[in-house]
Amino acid sequence: MSAIAGASGRKSASPARGATLLLSRDRLIQFSLAAIVVLLIATALVPVLYQSVLAAPIYDLTRHFTLSNYLRFARSQQLHQAIANSFVLAIISTLVGTAIGALFAVTVARTNMPGRRIASGAMLLPLYVSHLILSVGWFIMYGPAGYVTELTRNAVGFVPWNLYSLVGMSVLAGISSAPLTFILCIGSLRLLDPSMEDAARSVGASPLRILWSVTLPIIRPALVYSVMLNFIGGLEMLSIPLIFGRPARLNFFTSLLYSFAGAATVPDYGLIGAGVAFFLLIITIFVVIQGRLLRKAARFTAIRGKASRPKPFDLGRWRIPVAAAVYLGLLLAFGLPLVGLILRAFVQFLTPLMSPWQLLTWDNFTMIFSSPTYVRSIRNSIVIAGFGGALATVLIALVTVVIHRSDFPFRRQLEFIALYPRAIPGIIAGLGVLWAVLWIPFLAPLHGTIWILIIAFTMLDLPVGYGALSPVLLQIDADLDRSARSMGADWWTTCRRIVLPIAKTGLFSAYVLLFLAFFKEYAAATFLYAHGSEIIGISMLEFWGIGEVGPAAALGVIQFAVTCVFILAAQKWLGVKLHA
Amino acid sequence: MPRLSVQGLTKQFGAVRALDGVSFDVADGELVTLLGPSGCGKSTTLFAIAGLDRPTGGRILLGDRVLFDGEAGVAVAPEARNCGLVFQSYALWPHMTVRENVTFPLKIRGSRARAATVEVDKVLELVEMLPFAERHPHELSGGQQQRVALARTLVYQPALLLLDEPLSNLDAKLRERTRGWLKELQSRLRVTTIFVTHDQTEALSLSDRIIVLDGGRIMQIGTPQEIYRAPATPFIADFIGGTNFLAGTVTALADGQALVALPDGQMLSVTAATALAPGQQVTVSIRPQSVHLVRGVAADAVASAGRNANLLHGRIVQREFLGPCYQYSVSIADRLVRFETAEDLASNDATLAVQAESCTVFAFEVGP
Numbered sequence: 001m002s003a004i005a006g007a008s009g010r011k012s013a014s015p016a017r018g019a020t021l022l023l024s025r026d027r028l029i030q031f032s033l034a035a036i037v038v039l040l041i042a043t044a045l046v047p048v049l050y051q052s053v054l055a056a057p058i059y060d061l062t063r064h065f066t067l068s069n070y071l072r073f074a075r076s077q078q079l080h081q082a083i084a085n086s087f088v089l090a091i092i093s094t095l096v097g098t099a100i101g102a103l104f105a106v107t108v109a110r111t112n113m114p115g116r117r118i119a120s121g122a123m124l125l126p127l128y129v130s131h132l133i134l135s136v137g138w139f140i141m142y143g144p145a146g147y148v149t150e151l152t153r154n155a156v157g158f159v160p161w162n163l164y165s166l167v168g169m170s171v172l173a174g175i176s177s178a179p180l181t182f183i184l185c186i187g188s189l190r191l192l193d194p195s196m197e198d199a200a201r202s203v204g205a206s207p208l209r210i211l212w213s214v215t216l217p218i219i220r221p222a223l224v225y226s227v228m229l230n231f232i233g234g235l236e237m238l239s240i241p242l243i244f245g246r247p248a249r250l251n252f253f254t255s256l257l258y259s260f261a262g263a264a265t266v267p268d269y270g271l272i273g274a275g276v277a278f279f280l281l282i283i284t285i286f287v288v289i290q291g292r293l294l295r296k297a298a299r300f301t302a303i304r305g306k307a308s309r310p311k312p313f314d315l316g317r318w319r320i321p322v323a324a325a326v327y328l329g330l331l332l333a334f335g336l337p338l339v340g341l342i343l344r345a346f347v348q349f350l351t352p353l354m355s356p357w358q359l360l361t362w363d364n365f366t367m368i369f370s371s372p373t374y375v376r377s378i379r380n381s382i383v384i385a386g387f388g389g390a391l392a393t394v395l396i397a398l399v400t401v402v403i404h405r406s407d408f409p410f411r412r413q414l415e416f417i418a419l420y421p422r423a424i425p426g427i428i429a430g431l432g433v434l435w436a437v438l439w440i441p442f443l444a445p446l447h448g449t450i451w452i453l454i455i456a457f458t459m460l461d462l463p464v465g466y467g468a469l470s471p472v473l474l475q476i477d478a479d480l481d482r483s484a485r486s487m488g489a490d491w492w493t494t495c496r497r498i499v500l501p502i503a504k505t506g507l508f509s510a511y512v513l514l515f516l517a518f519f520k521e522y523a524a525a526t527f528l529y530a531h532g533s534e535i536i537g538i539s540m541l542e543f544w545g546i547g548e549v550g551p552a553a554a555l556g557v558i559q560f561a562v563t564c565v566f567i568l569a570a571q572k573w574l575g576v577k578l579h580a
Numbered sequence: 581m582p583r584l585s586v587q588g589l590t591k592q593f594g595a596v597r598a599l600d601g602v603s604f605d606v607a608d609g610e611l612v613t614l615l616g617p618s619g620c621g622k623s624t625t626l627f628a629i630a631g632l633d634r635p636t637g638g639r640i641l642l643g644d645r646v647l648f649d650g651e652a653g654v655a656v657a658p659e660a661r662n663c664g665l666v667f668q669s670y671a672l673w674p675h676m677t678v679r680e681n682v683t684f685p686l687k688i689r690g691s692r693a694r695a696a697t698v699e700v701d702k703v704l705e706l707v708e709m710l711p712f713a714e715r716h717p718h719e720l721s722g723g724q725q726q727r728v729a730l731a732r733t734l735v736y737q738p739a740l741l742l743l744d745e746p747l748s749n750l751d752a753k754l755r756e757r758t759r760g761w762l763k764e765l766q767s768r769l770r771v772t773t774i775f776v777t778h779d780q781t782e783a784l785s786l787s788d789r790i791i792v793l794d795g796g797r798i799m800q801i802g803t804p805q806e807i808y809r810a811p812a813t814p815f816i817a818d819f820i821g822g823t824n825f826l827a828g829t830v831t832a833l834a835d836g837q838a839l840v841a842l843p844d845g846q847m848l849s850v851t852a853a854t855a856l857a858p859g860q861q862v863t864v865s866i867r868p869q870s871v872h873l874v875r876g877v878a879a880d881a882v883a884s885a886g887r888n889a890n891l892l893h894g895r896i897v898q899r900e901f902l903g904p905c906y907q908y909s910v911s912i913a914d915r916l917v918r919f920e921t922a923e924d925l926a927s928n929d930a931t932l933a934v935q936a937e938s939c940t941v942f943a944f945e946v947g948p
Contacts, residue, residue, distance in 0.1 A: 024657075479671035485658040486630045486665040487685040487736065497684070501675045 026491040030408040033399050037418055040459040044424055045280070047435035051273030058269060059438040069270035079275050082251040089170045089241075089252065090234030096174025097230045101181025102223060104326070108182075109189040110215060112312040113323045120186070122330045126179045128563055130520035131239040132537050133556040134176055136544070137337025138163070139243050140344045140553065147340055150352045164248035169240050175333050176240070177233050181226040188222040189215070207313045221294055228290035229422070232283055236425030238523040242541065253279055254427050254523070261526045276428050283423040338560070344553040364554035368539075374551075377534035378558060380450055384535065385519035388454035392518070393511040395458065396465030397503070401495050403466075404473045405481055415466075422463045426523030429460050434527040448530030456524045461517045468513050472506025473499070508574040515566060519559070583608040583772045584629070584740060589638035590650075591624055591796070598624050599635060600796040609770040611763075613783040616793035617819065622776045625793070626742050629774065630665045631658030642739055659688075664738030668745040670729040672717035678704070678728050679713040685736040703735040706765070723754045730762075734769070741766075741773040747782060759785060780820045784808065792816050810853065814942050817865040824871070824917040826864045830856050837936060840864055842913040848890050850939035863942045868907075870938035871919035874931040889933045892917070896930050 023031075051058045055066040073079060104123055108116045126134060141148045142163055153159050162168050200210045241255035253275070260267040315322055344350050347359040368374040396418075402408050403415045421429070433456045437443045446452040476499065484494040500507065522537020529538050536559050543552035570576045584606040591599035599621045606612045614622035627633035628648065629640055637650035642663075647656045672681055679700060686696040704710040707727040717725055726746060733741065746762075747755045763786050766773055777783055783790050784804040792799040792807065800812040811817035814825060828840040828848060838852040840862060850864055874891060894912035905920045910930050917932065 477669060477671065479667045479669045480673060482632050482658075483665065483667055483671035484673075484684070486632060486661075486663055486742075487733070488659045488662065488688045489684075490657070490659050493688060498673055502673065504675070 024490070026406070027408075029398075029492055030402050030406055033395075033402055034408070034410060034414050036395065037399055037414060037462065040455065040462070041417060041420060041424075043436045044421075044429040044432035044456070044459055046432075047439055048273055048276045048280070048428065048432045050439075051269055051435055052277040054270060054273070056269070057266070057438075058435050066270070069274035072268075072271050073274040073278065076271065076275075078251065079253075079256070079271070082253045082256045083275070083279065085166060085245075085250055086235050086241075086253040088166055089173055089237065090231050092167065092170035093173035093177055093234040093237075094227055094230040096171055097177035098181050098223060098227055100175065100329075101178040101226065102185050102219065104178065105182045105185035105189055105219070106211065106215065107322060107326060109186050110211070110313055111315050111319075111322065113315060113319055113326065115323060115327070119323075119326050119330060122334065123179050123182050126176065126334055127183060128516045128520070128567065129560060130522060130537060130556075131176055131237065132243075132520075132522055132540055133341060133560055134334070134337060135172075135239040135243040136540070136549075136552060136556050137341040138172055140340040140350060140549070141337050143244070144247075147350055147352060148336065154352065163244050164250075166250060169244050169248075169250070170234075172244070173234055173237055173240050174230075176237075177230040178333075180229055180233070181223075184222040184226045184229075185219045188219045211313070224290060224293050228286060231286060232422060232425075235279070235283060236427070236523070238427055238526075243544065254425060257427050257431065258526055272431070276431065279425075280423065280428065283425075287420075287423045341553050341556050341560070344550060345557040348550070364550040367551050368554055368558070373531075373534060374539050374555070376532070377536050377539040378555075378562075380453075380533060381519055381536040381559070382562065384450055384453055384457065385515045388450075388457060389511055389515040389518045391454065392458040392461060392465060392514050393507060396462060396510065396514075397469055397500060397507055398495070399462075400466055400469040400473055401499055404470065405478075405495070405499055406491055418466050419463050421460050424460065426460055426521060427526055429456050430524040430527035433459075433524075448533055450533045452528050453525055453533060453535065454518075456528055457518045457521050460521065460524055461514055464517050465510050465514050468510040469503070469506055472503050472509075476502050505575065508570070509576045512567070512570045512574065512576045516563060519563060519566075583610070583643060584774070585639075585641040586625070586629070587639040587641070589625065589628060589640070590636050591621070591628065591633070592636040597796050599628070599638075602638070602793070602796070602798055604791055604798065604801060606772055606774060609772055610788045611766050611773040611775060611786060613775045613777060613787040613790045614793060615777060615780065615783040615790050615820075616799075617778055620793040621796040622778075622793050623744055624796075626665075626744055626774060626776045629740070630663050630742055631656060631661050632665070662736075662738055663740045663742055664733035664736070665742040666726075666729050666733050666744065666746050668748060670717075670725045670749075672725055672728055672732070674717055677714050677716055678709060678720070681717070681728060682732045682735050685732065689736060699735055703731045706734070707731045722749055722751075723758060726750065726758065730765075734771070737771075739772070741771045743773065743775045745777055746775075747777070748779070755782075762786065784820070790820075792819070794819075811865070811940065814863055814865060817867075817940060817942075821867055823865045823867050824915070824919075826866065826913060826915050826917070828862060828864060828913075830858050830860045830862055833858060838862075838941060840941070844913040846892055846913065848892070848934070848939070849936045850941050851937045852941050854941065854943055856941065856943060860943060863944065865940040865942065866917065866934050867938065868919045870934060871917060872933045873919070873921050873923065873925075874933045889935055890939075892932045892934060894930060894932065896925065896928050899925075 047058055052069055053065055053067065054063040055068065056063040104119075107113055108120050108123070113119075140146055142161065143149065144162075144164060149159050149161075163172060200214045201207075205213070236254060237252075238254045238258060241250070241252035242258060244250075245252055245255050257272065257276075260272060340350070343356055345364050346361065347356050348361050348363065349359060350356060368378075399414065399418055403411045403418070408414070424432075433452060437447045437452065446455070480502065481494045481499055484498045485491070489497065520537070522535065522541070525535050525538055526541075529535065536555055540552045540555045540559075543549075543555065586605070587603050589599050589602040590597065602621065602625055604612070614625055616622050624633055624635075628635045631647065634655060635648065635650060638648070639646065639650070640648040642661070645656075646652075646654050647661055648654060673684070676684065682700045682704060683696050686699060691699070700713075701710060704713055707730055709724060709727050709731060712720060712724060712728075717728070720728065726749070730746070747758055750758060759782060766786075775782075775786060784807075787804055789801060789803055790807050791801050794815060800807060800816055802810075807816065808821055811820060814823075817823045818825075826840075826842060826848065828842045830838050831841045831847075832839040833852065833856060836851060838850050838856050840848045840850055842848060848864060856862065892912050894910040894917065896908050897911045897916065898909040900907045902920070905922045906924065907918055907920050908925065908930065909916045909918050910932060911917075912932075919932065
């Protein structure tokens with residue numbers, strides 16, 4: 001314990017507390033929270049790893065140890081092809097997404113382009129919307145029979161893009177991940193100390209030169225981090241592989257897993273286990289490499305301090321052309337697909353050959369609201385996000401307090417574990433939790449309830465909540481809890497009465513983020529839902545699977561509307577600003 | 581019987597020793613100051629006593645109770661020590677009003693709401709903050725926040741009051757006023773107090789005793805008068821009060837007086853408290869206040885300055901106007917001697933008179 005306290009130095013947030021009792025109330029609470037986090041992640045991982053060395057399904061009592069699964073995995077052409085496709089998609093989408101996102105961030109944060117605030121808001125909105133909605137929107141507009149596709153074909157005679165190709169899908173995946181890069185880069189650009197750029201300017205560097213040699217290096221940690229997140233995001237992406245890959249007969253690892261979920265026959269549990277274990281290993285290696293890279297990048301973190309408004313670069317006569325390019329990009333990437341989605345929800349079918357006004361209908365919505373299953377899926381989504389998100393906020397807030405504001409001996413390890421779910425694709429988490437429920441008898445009652453979805457989503461979004469709450473807690477002066485401790489409050493009382501109340505606004509923000517994350521999650525639910533615990537995304541995929549695009553779009557519109565209403569309400573009543 | 585006893589406290593940060601065998605006692609009702617430049621270990625010592633910083637070794641006892649024992653592995657949690665620590669930043673909780681801030685320690689101790697209100701009113705009255713009880717910290721000035729921080733600590737009658745540079749965030753005038761008020765309050769309440777500061781004026785005016793720290797070690801312990809009049813090292817002489825140093829060699833010793841030859845041949849007669857031997861290299865400390873300007877012929881000057889006065893000749897190299905007086909720097913034997921006088925001197929040469937008993941001799945040399 002003293003080694004940890006010593007390493008963190010005198011300015012450490014945690015008061016060094018003596019070990020008078022082996023297990024004080026404080027320690028008991030800290031260990032319990034750590035145990036919950038470890039169990040959450042173990043629930044998703046252990047069954048998969050265990051299954052990968054079993055000769056029978058995990059629930060089968062005749063199961064016994066074998067390595068043959070890995071041998072069969074080594075020979076499975078189908079899995080190899082799917083994993084290879086996943087990697088190609090991840091690599092291309094990472095390049096595309098990181099480049100677009102970073103360029104956007106620099107343009108919006110560092111130039112005097114007109115209408116930057118609106119562009120920034122438009123770029124951030126996709127972060128809070130399910131990828132499923134975006135994919136459906138893209139399909140409706142740019143798919144092989146899409147509205148824009150048809151228009152183009154009629155106008156010029158051919159279509160220069162093909163979204164039923166690996167490259168086409170990868171570029172789409174890149175566009176869908178650009179907002180994440182954007183938000184990470186803009187965060188560090190906003191913190192940029194303007195005096196650093198002024199200093200470069202005063203020694204005679206040109207604005208472009210400054211951009212290249214001062215500004216870009218400063219966002220390097222954000223870029224490294226977003227490369228990792230985009231890469232994992234590409235690997236775990238389910239929406240584009242399902243919407244575009246299946247009709248194109250392109251298999252990806254996630255879409256292959258998805259097909260097991262609905263398979264009529266008993267799937268090859270062992271083979272799936274081995275494949276998933278291999279996939280997780282690769283992602284874990286990337287996370288570790290990224291951690292190493294960022295540690296070396298610590299020298300770029302001299303950008304802390306008061307957020308100030310840096311002087312933007314003057315684009316001169318390029319102001320309008322740059323703005324036009326930015327807005328056109330936003331319109332094509334996110335605006336039109338959203339319009340298409342909304343339009344599609346209100347018509348019988350969508351074609352450039354007929355005016356949509358002649359095809360207006362409420363049928364798609366009627367179909368949803370007349371079916372108890374679909375109404376329930378909407379209600380379930382809201383309950384899971386509203387109630388589950390609140391539970392997750394409380395848990396993650398306490399875990400974050402343990403990590404940043406206690407002398408818990410294993411807080412470093414706890415932080416690593418809490419951030420690990422970045423490396424777990426949603427669909428794999430769902431599979432793991434399902435197998436845990438099949439395997440461990442006392443978990444069986446959870447099967448098919450929304451509780452199991454809340455558990456899986458909480459585990460998956462631990463890093464989201466931790467990322468939102470860490471800076472808030474680090475901003476609170478350590479003297480505030482140290483003074484409470486010296487006045488006779490133990491750690492737990494200090495948490496409840498001092499630290500968490502001061503962090504109230506940050507807690508609200510974290511809740512809003514977790515609500516939105518829970519509300520849009522669907523991949524983890526594919527293995528976990530049952531009759532009664534459907535969610536919006538699942539219903540959408542069901543409609544999609546039987547070719548009912550209209551109701552799927554209508555569900556997407558409902559999901560989008562709830563998201564917008566919630567964001568507006570959060571801004572108004574909770575005073576939460578979402579990275580504006 | 582000492583109230584607080586700190587024995588051989590050490591703190592290791594990697595290869596650095598932040599505290600190196602710090603030992604001292606504080607008596608009941610005493611106000612002791614830990615004084616030193618930044619990084620000397622004074623705050624580390626204070627936080628070790630409060631239990632917020634864990635030392636590497638040593639012992640801390642409060643009365644008969646062991647708060648910390650490095651060897652036995654005892655470290656009482658901060659909340660169980662009943663110390664009252666006032667932070668440099670005041671650390672008032674921003675989400676609570678003044679009253680809620682001050683009530684918090686009483687609530688933790690399980691006192692009844694009604695009894696707590698009486699106590700809180702009493703202590704807020706004491707620090708003259710009762711009219712501000714319903715305000716939030718951000719609505720108060722620095723001085724008011726400081727009083728609330730003190731009230732919040734006094735309200736539960738801690739066994740020990742620990743003050744970490746509580747005046748350093750106040751402006752100069754307010755600091756002086758608060759200093760007087762704090763002194764008066766402490767002597768009224770007779771609460772055992774440890775006060776950490778880097779400001780020698782605060783230390784001299786407030787303390788019963790001063791502990792001077794440097795580089796994690798105690799350099800001297802004594803009353804303000806002792807520390808000022810008989811500093812143990814040139815560092816302390818310079819740190820507390822400020823001083824001038826002259827280097828020289830002892831040439832003769834007689835009835836408690838030593839004759840020191842400066843490198844330029846001038847002689848200086850000083851009162852020798854430490855054992856000295858002829859031929860020894862020494863440093864003589866002369867406070868600026870003990871240096872007087874001599875006018876007129878040397879003989880008259882000796883007569884007017886008294887039998888024990890030394891006369892030193894030098895060249896004025898710098899002159900600064902301070903308002904009520906001028907500060908002159910006079911070069912004597914390649915060292916600068918500063919002193920203040922109201923006179924506006926025209927000439928470049930000056931003759932200075934220094935009493936032998938106002939010189940302090942150290943048996944080693946310090947740099948210029």
